[in-house]
Amino acid sequence: DAGVIQSPRHEVTEMGQEVTLRCKPISGHNSLFWYRQTMMRGLELLIYFNNNVPIDDSGMPEDRFSAKMPNASFSTLKIQPSEPRDSAVYFCASSTRAVNEKLFFGSGTQLSVL
């Protein structure tokens, strides 16, 4: 298995631009999580999906952030418009069930908003 696949690996953009991060979970996993990691705040859960349905999006910081999971093998996290304070590493993770199984993380997307 290829594991959780995220793209792009690095993204540099200018303030105000739209950013789309992509994630392919492990095949057969039906829970998907988006996390953001910064030095100041550590790992923060942004949103998680179970069976493609958003279950908890209380961690999404603002309306500028949106996430979709159109099918079991693909999810996107979009930031529009982006701001410098959005600079962070964004991780996607998946598991076989929402809360009782091991989490498998992707390699992350390093986002820099100038």
Add this chain to the structure above:
Amino acid sequence: KQEVTQIPAALSVPEGENLVLNCSFTDSAIYNLQWFRQDPGKGLTSLLLIQSSQREQTSGRLNASLDKSSGRSTLYIAASQPGDSATYLCAVTSASKIIFGSGTRLSIRP
């Protein structure tokens, strides 16, 4: 609100020593606790998962314990090696959320 704390933030020990990393949480109503390893510039790798009904889990040189009543977990690493250098994070699952500690950055000196 569940809070997860890891102390110390950084630890440096000579190769070969046994060591213990600590994790504490404020709400004992948890489903499970996981220990992760994160190498610089990489994602997190799950090391051990302890269900709420379990007291410990072992994998190779790693042993994780869980004491729900006191809100504590430890990760014991035996015979440390330079390759163990990484950041170790614990995460607790409660109220359908997975909450991470801020991690302990471990450095093993050759």
